[in-house]
Amino acid sequence: MTTDGFDRSGESSRSGGPDEDLAWETLDSAVDYSCPGFDVRRDEVRLPGGRETEFHSVDEPGTVVVLPFTPDGDVVLVEEWRQAVGRVNRGLPAGTVEATDGDDLAAAARRELREETGHEAGTTSHLTTVEPANGIANSVHHYFLARGCRPSAEQELDADESIRPVVADYDEFRASVFAGDVRDGRAVLAVSRYEAGE
Incomplete structure (x- = not known):
């Protein structure tokens, strides 16, 4: 099914x-x-x-998206080349749920955060699950909030990933999201959902 x-x-x-x-x-x-x-x-x-x-x-398989905060309240972002739109995109760590993750979506979120940014999450909690484009795709995106994220490892990128991790002031990032300066849909949804629940 x-x-x-x-x-x-x-x-x-x-x-x-x-x-x-x-x-x-x-x-x-x-x-x-x-x-x-x-x-x-x-x-x-x-x-x-x-x-x-x-x-x-x-x-496509399920996807996890992570909104990660450092102990100081900054946000860990990724700057990634997106071939479909021909530019570097500032967004959130995200990736495919793999067979080795089983049903543990939080483990998948922690793994993607570590692989894309080199940060380890202290805690994770489920934020929301959405079907982002169900008119043309069966994609399901599972969003997680990660707190206490600290750099602890090297990136482990896939061969087709060009990603630079950055740590940014969350208030500034939130302002850029609500000003329409952030085009990445996953980042916009995560920040909006997070702010609605605060």
Whole structure:
């Protein structure tokens, strides 16, 4: 079963509930293209009115996103080249949940923080979970708050990562988020959710 509510084996998972009049029936599903990090999936679907068509979407594993604070209250950020937009992006440590993480999402968050920034979290707590682009992807992002983060290791970057960790004043970063100067959606959501809960 996938996060969109369908069994990719081709059997619809519609249960006759209140949303049945909106649900699409998945007739068949296959991966059209695979690359490191995600697949492009093609579903053959039947729409509520009976018409059959194809729908393509991005299929990717779960992701953890970390809003990390140092003991002094500064925030640990990453500056990373983003090829899709052709610029360096200032955002938060984030990465794929790996099979070795099992169901321990907090462990995945601590690992990504360490690998991307060289910082170790003192404590972690779940902030929120969202589907950031569920019109085109089955992505699920799990956000964590990390406190007491201290530099303790060297970065362990993937071969296709160009990342520079930086420690910044949180109030200044928050102001830049709310001023619209930060374009990274994950950073904007994390800071907004954190501020809403304070």
